[in-house]
Amino acid sequence: MKYDCPHCRKPGITGFAKRWSSRAAPAKCEACGGLSHVLASTSSGIGAAGVLIVVVALIGALGWPSACSAVVFLFGLVLAVACNLRAWKRAKLWPISRESAAHATTANWFVTGIAVLLGLSS
Numbered sequence: 001m002k003y004d005c006p007h008c009r010k011p012g013i014t015g016f017a018k019r020w021s022s023r024a025a026p027a028k029c030e031a032c033g034g035l036s037h038v039l040a041s042t043s044s045g046i047g048a049a050g051v052l053i054v055v056v057a058l059i060g061a062l063g064w065p066s067a068c069s070a071v072v073f074l075f076g077l078v079l080a081v082a083c084n085l086r087a088w089k090r091a092k093l094w095p096i097s098r099e100s101a102a103h104a105t106t107a108n109w110f111v112t113g114i115a116v117l118l119g120l121s122s
Helices: 015-019 040-063 066-090 098-121
Strands: 002-004 011-014 035-038 093-096
Touching: 002 015, 011 015, 015 066, 035 040, 035 098, 040 066, 093 098
Parallel strands: none
Antiparallel strands: 002 011, 035 093
16 A cells, blocks of 8 residues: 655555654655655654553453453454554655755764763763
8 A cells, every 4th residue: 555645645655664764764755756754753652552552451361361361462462453553554744855854864873873872881
């Protein structure tokens, strides 16, 4: 499935590109070559919701008798996957310029370098 590009409004962005897009690594439209990304807050929220559903299902499974616990946990896993797929389908793509993407990549590497230095110093 391809998603509409915010630049040309044509379906030119693959689901994989949309899922892994960020300011530092934007998705590129196959139709017009425009760059776009999903907001970091949206991406993080989708992941956090999935983890929360799985944890609640695990807690619920531990509280049920052993015969029902596997069914409760599997239901939670299926629900988490379904919510994840639906959320990524509805996630909005935002346009970004090549200059902004380049600056975000530089900032990303800078923060990663500082984190490595802090990790090595402790």
